[in-house]
Amino acid sequence: MELPTGDWIWALAIAALLTGAAVSVIVLAAVGSIRRSVNEGGARHAQQMRRLAETVAALKAQxxxxxxRIQTLTEANRKLAEDVAALNERLRDADSAPRITGTARLLH
Known part of the structure; x- marks a missing residue:
């Protein structure tokens, strides 16, 4: 059997090389597109995380x-309750004290 020789072998080799090159270009373009999409998605997620972190910080400050304010109001309420209790005690003391009438009351 004789080994095939001729121009068709060279044509086949060139076609195989061109096909490989075309497939490589397509694969590289697809990988680049996927990578760009992933990077854009990552950038969007990072921006959302920054916004969420800012929102959390603002809510924490609020x-x-x-x-x-609650602590201030609680303290004011406690003081007011003490004042009311003291007034009630003074009123009870005043109610239980004997009443002075007449001129002695004016001097008191």
């Missing part, structure tokens, strides 16, 4: 301010 919560701390509200806790401060």
């Amino acid at each position: 919560q701390q301010a509200a806790e401060g």
